[in-house]
Amino acid sequence: MQQRLFSSALYGILTILVLVIAASLISSVLLRFTSLQEGNFTWILFLFSFVAVFIGGFISGGRSGQKGWLAGAATSVLYTLIIFLVQFLGYNHGFDLQQWAIHGGYVIVAVIGGMIGVNIRGESF
Template identity: 75%
Template sequence: MHHRIFSSALYGILTILILVIVASLISSTLLKFTTLQESSFTWILLGFSFLAVFIGGFISGGRSGQKGWIAGGTTAILYSLVIFLVQFLGYNQGFDGEQLLIHTGYVLIAIVGGILGVNVRGESF
């Protein structure tokens, strides 16, 4: 069972990373070729991040088929760990209070996504 949850979490993380990369490419293109400023994207990107983590938790829960809250939570914790490692090792910065709140929100929203993913699981997973 633990193997199934971990492999499901990896699918969830992959989903999140793909969505975040696509959002980054779109926002970078918009910033480059329009008069939009980065400050106008902050809340949009934060909202999209939460949506991506929810979808990742949903995929993870659906793939696990059981205990979606654990699969979703594991997905968000592993995703937060990846973000922390990149930030710490790449930029020599830890999480501040605001980031801890955001990543706690990620865990909670991924848990909800995982629960819903198990409950609407179909043959498409």
């Protein structure tokens, strides 16, 4: 059970990171080659980050096959840990209250995604 949970959480993390990197690349290209301003993308990227975490939780829950809420929670906690370590070790800043609230929302969204993913699980996982 623990091995399956960990491997499914890694699949979820990988999915989240691929989606976030793709969104970052697309938004940076749009900002560079169009007249769009960075302020226009703030809410779009904020919403997309929640969608990416939901999809990661969904994939994680589907791959685990059981206890999707736990797989989704593990995925979002690992994602939060990665973000925290990059921010703390790379930029010497911890999380503020707003970031803790956002990452708490990530946990909720990933848990919901994991519960849906484990119940929609099919042969594609």
